[in-house]
Structure formats: structure tokens, C-alpha cells
Amino acid sequence: MLGVEGLSRRFGGIYAVREVRLQVEQGELRGVLGPNGAGKSTLFHLIAGQLSPDSGSVRLRGEAIDRLGPARRAEAGIAIVYQNDRIFRGMTLRENVMVGAHSRASHGFFAAALRTPRFRKEERELAATADAVLDEVGLGGQADQLADSLPLGQQRSLQLARALAAAPSVLLLDEPASGLRTGERQRFAATLQKLRSRGVAILWIEHDVRLVTSLADRITVLDLGSVLAEGTPSEIRAHPGVIAAYLGGPEEALD
Amino acid sequence: MRFAREHAVIGAALLTSLALSALLGESVLSLYVLLLLTAIVTVGVSVLMGHAGQVSLGQGAFYACGAYAAGILSTNGVPTLIGLCAAPVAAAALAAAIGIPLLLLRGHHLAFATLAMHIIFLSLIGELREVTGGDIGLQGIPRLDLFVVELDSPRDYAFLSSIALFCVIVLLRNILGSRPGRALRALSSSEVAAASSGIPVGRYKLAVFTLSAGIAGLAGGIYTFYLGYLAPGSFPVMLSIQYVVMAAVGGMGTVSGGVVGSALVLLTVDALSRVATLSGMPSVAPIIASYAVYAVLLVSAVLFLPEGLVPFVGRLWSRRARARSPEHADAPAEGASVSR
Numbered sequence: 001m002l003g004v005e006g007l008s009r010r011f012g013g014i015y016a017v018r019e020v021r022l023q024v025e026q027g028e029l030r031g032v033l034g035p036n037g038a039g040k041s042t043l044f045h046l047i048a049g050q051l052s053p054d055s056g057s058v059r060l061r062g063e064a065i066d067r068l069g070p071a072r073r074a075e076a077g078i079a080i081v082y083q084n085d086r087i088f089r090g091m092t093l094r095e096n097v098m099v100g101a102h103s104r105a106s107h108g109f110f111a112a113a114l115r116t117p118r119f120r121k122e123e124r125e126l127a128a129t130a131d132a133v134l135d136e137v138g139l140g141g142q143a144d145q146l147a148d149s150l151p152l153g154q155q156r157s158l159q160l161a162r163a164l165a166a167a168p169s170v171l172l173l174d175e176p177a178s179g180l181r182t183g184e185r186q187r188f189a190a191t192l193q194k195l196r197s198r199g200v201a202i203l204w205i206e207h208d209v210r211l212v213t214s215l216a217d218r219i220t221v222l223d224l225g226s227v228l229a230e231g232t233p234s235e236i237r238a239h240p241g242v243i244a245a246y247l248g249g250p251e252e253a254l255d
Numbered sequence: 256m257r258f259a260r261e262h263a264v265i266g267a268a269l270l271t272s273l274a275l276s277a278l279l280g281e282s283v284l285s286l287y288v289l290l291l292l293t294a295i296v297t298v299g300v301s302v303l304m305g306h307a308g309q310v311s312l313g314q315g316a317f318y319a320c321g322a323y324a325a326g327i328l329s330t331n332g333v334p335t336l337i338g339l340c341a342a343p344v345a346a347a348a349l350a351a352a353i354g355i356p357l358l359l360l361r362g363h364h365l366a367f368a369t370l371a372m373h374i375i376f377l378s379l380i381g382e383l384r385e386v387t388g389g390d391i392g393l394q395g396i397p398r399l400d401l402f403v404v405e406l407d408s409p410r411d412y413a414f415l416s417s418i419a420l421f422c423v424i425v426l427l428r429n430i431l432g433s434r435p436g437r438a439l440r441a442l443s444s445s446e447v448a449a450a451s452s453g454i455p456v457g458r459y460k461l462a463v464f465t466l467s468a469g470i471a472g473l474a475g476g477i478y479t480f481y482l483g484y485l486a487p488g489s490f491p492v493m494l495s496i497q498y499v500v501m502a503a504v505g506g507m508g509t510v511s512g513g514v515v516g517s518a519l520v521l522l523t524v525d526a527l528s529r530v531a532t533l534s535g536m537p538s539v540a541p542i543i544a545s546y547a548v549y550a551v552l553l554v555s556a557v558l559f560l561p562e563g564l565v566p567f568v569g570r571l572w573s574r575r576a577r578a579r580s581p582e583h584a585d586a587p588a589e590g591a592s593v594s595r
Contacts, residue, residue, distance in 0.1 A: 091444070
């Protein structure tokens, strides 16, 4: 589904991402681990098109998408949940999520200004999509609230809802679980499972190693911008390089 | 329900404006037409600044562009109605053409570039004497002929401007509440997140820049037929600054703020210039008075009402309403409707 080949990006001569190669299949939940500064978020920005690489290529369903900007990549099926909150302020939860579904409708300024029948139909569909997705992440009753008023954990859920509204085939999650309370965490884990069973390819950056190893199908470990290890959770736990990078024994490191 | 209330407010505003157009005395009617035309432009500026985060100090040039497009066409034998329709089209076309390089800039850079564009546009008008009449001006512009009626009194133009303002307000509210409008509001909040939601940020910025220019052009077109005479001196740079001050005072991003802001600023300037032209005042008093109003209003708006007058009053209102009925203490925030 998603392929990354030899992707590199430097900032001021220092590699943030270096010759990264990975392949995520349909319905795969791929964990991405690594210490701070390992290049995880930079990798996501390169995949989503917010940054352009110095070299290397990103492929979606086998086709290179390197020339597409972030909006076109979103249309092509890549959605992202950012680490820092990037909700749309001054808009309700429903409107936030309807923006996420932007590519699923097509009416423009003229249709909107004149309130054409197509406009009305699409707006109804968008609102229905938004309400369904809000239900799914547990924000169902608050659709008419302003997004600004949400506590941090729920802002994450709102971002997730916005990403899901696009019905993406690739979902990039940058520490979506940080700031979530226990109940929210469980719901989040359930949502991930459900998305995986729908066939969404998920790349998931997370600091909570235990959470990742318990849920992910495969894990990629980044260190200093390069892929240090890749494999199933049990392979990663036993990987000598990973143990060394995290300093100390496997129990302390990955527990 | 909220939507129905909005419709009622807009409808009532139109009726009030039509009534004022019918009832106001000849002496204040010209001020009223000017106020309506200014409000049309300011509403566009307010949406541009509030929802797309762009500061245009060149809106006066789009106003002038619309005015000259209508004026030049109708003095060359083109029916006046077509001239009026060409006004917003010409201004929007100018904005689309210069917007592509200009919108690579942002913040102060964009503001100064649009200001420069205004100055360049004025000197172009001055230079192209054969077409525009140069500094002497374009004369002999016919009155607007709508086939059934010819608009020849200030009162007619007050009616026309009221209807035009109404149409612009309805158009903008429709847009802001829909997919393209949500996209604009989203990108003013976070361009990065908007882009990764599938919104082509650059195209939308250009679209709203063009739209606000088209609105200014429409007002310019009406102005042409109302006055029957155009000269570069009617479109000073101060005009562009005035729209931004009005939008800021009224409340950026709000359609009603654009109307309230232009009314407040224009009436204050008018009142002060009456005082300044009383006998015994020094000859520079009128100029100082008008410039001072813009400065004082802008500075006090930024200091004391950074969100603008209309959102501020809206919040006061909902707070008082909530204080009176404590059981509705956590009703959905009022900001949702204000921001449209």
C-alpha cells in the first residue's frame, strides 16, 4: 500500500531522515519507535508531503507520489494526525470533521453561494459522515460544540475523527495516544483494531512502547534518522541493536 | 433555529436600509450611498482578513478598477448594465492575475505589496490618458439604465446599493457556511492541517482574494454611475487603509462587523470633518481630523477590542443572557454563529 524507498532529508547538513526504506501493507498496523530526534515526525512530514525529501521516493499503491503536494496526497488517500494539536479553532466539532471530508465532496464557491441542490445534498452527506465518525471516536454528543473548548485528550480524538472522515487508505498517527486517559486509551486501541480490519494501512508513532508492542503487527525502530531494526514485536524485543540503543537490558528498555 | 434567526436579521437589515433610502433627506443621502458602498467593500475585506488571514492594503485599487471598467465601457457605447457587470469581473481578473505572485508573500509583506499595487494602479490611470482621461478624469459617464428604469437620483442609487449590499452579505454567508467556507476558516487556523485535509491552500487563498476584489469592484461600478465622473484623486491610498481600519473596528471575519465598522468609522469621520470645517478652524484641521480618526480608532480597537466590536458585543450579550437563565449555563458557545 505505502512504500518508502531510500528517503533522506537533511537539515543544515545533519540527516534527520537517512535512506529510510519501509513497506506497509493494506490492513497492517505498523508501529514506529525511536528516541526523540530519531526522525519519526520528519518521516511523517515527508510521507504527507509537508516536507520534500533531498532524495528517495514515496509510493502509494505502487505509484510514485513525490510530485504531489500535501492536499493532493490527502485526496489520494493519505491522512495524518499531528503530534501537536492542529484543530481548527472557531469551528464546531462537526465542522472540523467536515473539513477532513473535504475531498469527498466537490461543490465550490458558486454552488455554495447559490445553494444549489447538489450543494444541499453534499452538505447533508458531509454532515452525516462527520456525525458518524464523531460517534466512532466517542465525541458523538458534542458535535455542535466549539473545538476550542475541548480538553487536550479529546482534541486528539477530534484530530483522529477528522483524519478518518477522509476514509483514508493510509493513516499516519504521530503519538495519538499521548495525553489520553485510560478509558480514552482503550477506546483508541479498539479504534485502531477496527481500522486495521477495514484494511487501512496505519503507521503509528508512539512513545508508549508497551502499547505499541501489544497492538502493532510489525515495528520499525528509527535511530538517528535511519532504520535500526524492523520486525514483529517479539523480534524487536530480542533485537540486540534495539536493546543497545535504548541502553540497558531488554526488560528496562521495552517495558 | 439559529439559521432562521440569521435570515430574519438579514431580511430586517435589508428592509431598514430600503426604508432609509426612501426616507432620508437629500442632504444626507449622498453620505448614505457612500456608506453602503463602503460597507460592501469592507464586508469583503473582513472576510478576506478574518478567514484567510490576508491583509490587503490594496482594496481601494480593486474598487477603482471596477469603477474604471464600468466607466470606460459605458463612455464607449457599451450598455451601462453590461458595464456594471464588467466591474466586479475586471477587479476579480486583476486580483487573480496579480494574486498568483503576490500571495507567495504573507503578513506585512503581502500588506505592503498590495499597498504598492494600489499606488502603481493610480499612476497607470494617470498615464493612460487616452483611455482613462488621465488626471483630468473620465467625464460624461451615462446614468445606469436598467431597461425598465434609468437610475438618475441619489435615492435610486441608495436603493441599488442597499440591494447590492444585501446580495453580497447573503453570498458571503452562504459561502462561509459551506465546504469552501469551512476550508477558508480551516486554513486561517492551521494551513498545515488544512493542506493535509485535502484543501489546496494556495488555490483557496487566491479564490478568496479574487472574491473580495470582485466585491470591491462591484461597489466601484455602482459608484461610477452614481457619480458620473471618475478621477484618480477619488481613489487615494487612504481609501485602502480605511477599509482595513473599518474591518478591524467592526470585527474581522464577521459579515455584520464589516457593516458596523464602516458605519461607525464613516460617520465619525464625517462628524469630525464637519466640526473641522467650521469657520475659525485652521485649514489643515479637516485632514488632521480624518487621519486622526483612523489612527485613534485602529489603535483603540487593537488595544481594547482586539476581536472587534461585533464579536465583543455578541459575547457580552450571550453572557448576560446566560447570567439571567443559569440553567442554560452550558449551552453551546455563541462563538459558532458569530464566526460566520
